[in-house]
Amino acid sequence: METNYLKRCFGNCLAQALAEVAKVRPSDPIEYLAHWLYHYRKTAKAKEENREKKIHLQEEYDSSLKEMEMTEMLKQEEYQIQQNCEKCHKELTSETVSTKKTIFMQEDTNPLEKEALKQEFLPGTSSLIPGMPQQVPPSESAGQIDQNFKMPQEINYKEAFQHEVAHEMPPGSKSPF
Numbered sequence: 001m002e003t004n005y006l007k008r009c010f011g012n013c014l015a016q017a018l019a020e021v022a023k024v025r026p027s028d029p030i031e032y033l034a035h036w037l038y039h040y041r042k043t044a045k046a047k048e049e050n051r052e053k054k055i056h057l058q059e060e061y062d063s064s065l066k067e068m069e070m071t072e073m074l075k076q077e078e079y080q081i082q083q084n085c086e087k088c089h090k091e092l093t094s095e096t097v098s099t100k101k102t103i104f105m106q107e108d109t110n111p112l113e114k115e116a117l118k119q120e121f122l123p124g125t126s127s128l129i130p131g132m133p134q135q136v137p138p139s140e141s142a143g144q145i146d147q148n149f150k151m152p153q154e155i156n157y158k159e160a161f162q163h164e165v166a167h168e169m170p171p172g173s174k175s176p177f
Contacts, residue, residue, distance in 0.1 A: 013040055 006014050017036045026032035 013037070013044075016040075 014037075017033055017040065020036055021029045021033055024032065
């Protein structure tokens with residue numbers, strides 16, 4: 001019974017201690033055995049602490065590695081969000097620019113349209129716009145069309161401009177041409 005208890009509690013430790021006592025043959029084997037067991041327990045405790053310390057360090061390393069991975073993933077996600085924001089911003093600015101251009105173009109054409117309408121209603125002004133294809137009013141029949149009708153390519157722009165300017169000039173003034 002004592003042997004089983006010693007084996008179970010001390011196991012290999014006691015067997016090594018007795019082997020060491022038999023090998024050294026000290027003058028006081030019991031005191032030697034006590035010192036040897038004390039030293040064995042001290043080294044076993046140090047080994048256990050080292051093992052726990054290694055486990056703790058490994059856990060810290062794993063957690064810091066996970067934290068670094070999470071940080072990297074967050075940075076990558078932040079970079080993607082920033083890229084998407086820049087892309088959306090570029091799209092919005094291009095849409096804004098195109099909208100502003102459209103508004104500007106519409107604002108630019110409004111004075112021209114008003115001027116054309118104004119000239120159309122002035123007495124003695126020509127409704128022909130130089131450089132633009134002209135349509136014959138539907139009231140004229142095909143046989144009554146003037147044979148001297150010129151295509152837009154054939155119109156002398158200088159003559160057309162002089163004609164328009166002559167109507168706007170006060171009587172008795174000289175033509176700039």
